[in-house]
Amino acid sequence: RIFDQEDAPVERLVTRTVMSGAMIGKGSYRHFMQKEIFEQPVVIGDTLQSYVDPLSRRVTLPDMPFDFADIPRLTASACGTAFYAGMIGKYWFEQVARLPVDIDIASEFRYREAPLPENGAALFISQSGETIDTLSALRYTRDQKQHILSIVNQQESGIARESDVVMKTLAGPEIGVASTKAFTTQLVVLACLALAAGRARGSLSPEAEAELTSALIEVPAQASYFLEREAQLIEIAHEMAEASDILYMGRGSMYPLALEGALKFKEISYLHAEGYAAGELKHGAMALIDEHVPIVVCAPSGPLFDKTAGNIQEVIARGGRVVLISDAQGIEAIGDNVTHAVQVPEVSPFVAPILYALPLQLLAYHTAVIKGTDVDKPRNLAKSVTVE
Incomplete structure (x- = not known):
């Protein structure tokens, strides 16, 4: 039974979840996090199908209460891993759509x-749509009469309910605490939004949109190909498990992906890790580098x-052990x-x-397994932070 602030009973629509037992079970995987890493080709494809027309190579969005062409600035806010996703989105919006973006930790x-x-x-x-700091930031922008757009994994969440567009x-369902x-x-979703904004603002030609959309459509197959070749990352994880930094x-x-890789690593392995913009190493971090410090690039x-x-050459010259993640040309x-x-x-x-998020997730996962930590429920952390 549900009551309002005056203790009067209220009615709420009851809907049946589409989740099945298979979706919230580990199946043959050792941990939920491992299962969720390997589900990415499928869920990336499912998400793309919601926003991309593969025939026209165009992004299709739900009805918006605003036109991206009329927006002077986009203000983004999130916490933790979602914040790093937003940082990457900032690069896309500004480069592809020429739309200025401010992003803050909520x-x-x-x-x-x-x-x-x-x-x-x-x-x-x-992810949860219930993070209290992000919800409070949303309410601040609502008071400032901004159009509210949210990216959530829970359609019935508080953030979704208070947004103009979801x-x-x-x-x-994502069970593992480490996203x-x-x-x-x-x-x-951020990439699709950036492409749609670029089209609306006239900064992206139809040919360029089709090219970038095609690149998005290919990601699930490329992710599947890479996940089949994780043995090398397990070998590297054994070395990283011996490091202290x-x-x-x-x-x-x-750069924001490096921040996310470091966050993923430290939250489940309990080893210290930091992400840096490559050009910032000379401004302090270079002092940390010696033969005992792995650097993931x-x-x-x-x-x-x-x-x-x-x-990379500067790091090697100082004795650093570089783990390079790149394509064949690199x-x-x-x-x-x-x-x-x-x-x-x-x-x-x-x-x-x-695509590059996957090897970072696997490095963190296998290092944590080697260290014997509680991969799915790391100490002192919760899946959804609902208190300030």
Whole structure:
């Protein structure tokens, strides 16, 4: 029975969940997190089907109460892994759609009392849709008369109910505390939003949209191909389990992915890890590098590869042990000088953060298994943070 603030009974529609026992069971997997990592090709594909027309190679969005062409600025806010997804989305919105984006950690955004533009839009990202800091940030932007757009995995959540438009990720139930498939499906939705915004703002030609959409459509097959070749990552995980400090490094959209890789690693392995923008190593982090410190570098071939390669050489010159994650072209260029080279399929730089998330998740998972931690329920953490 449900009552309102005056203790009067209220009626609520009862709906039957579509979840089955198979969806919330581990099946043949050792942990929920392992199962959820391996579900990503399917859930990425399911999410893409909701927003992409494969025949026209165009993104189709639900009806919006605003036009992206009229939005002066997008204000994004989230927590934890969802925040790093939003950071990657910022690169996409600004590069593809030429739409300025501010992004804040939700627990900080509310308190800096940011002035927001007239007719602006606010974007909130959350797996559960119940994260209290993100919900409070949403209410702040509502008071500032912003259009509210959310990306959630739970259609019935508080954030979804209070949004003008809900972009659902079709990740299915995510049981493991460390987010994996929710993260990659959030990236898929953000990429689709950026493409739609680019089309609306006239910054993306039909040919360019078709090319980038095609790259998105190929991600599930490329993810499946990579997941079949995880043995090398298990070998690397044995070495990383012996380290006390691990650095993650990337440029462009690979920088927030480095932050996410470090977060994933430390939250389930209990080992210290930090993510850095590659160009920032000289501003302090280089002092940490010696022969005992593994550095995981995400460096797809493309416009930023040569810059990242220079940073890798600087790390190697100081004795650092580099784990390079790149495609065949990148590994051919500098693979001989690194400690380990993990090859992923060659993809468009636009979709690289989605695919490159998988080896980072597997490294964290297998290191945690080797360390013997509680992978699905790491100490001191909860799946959904509903208190400030």
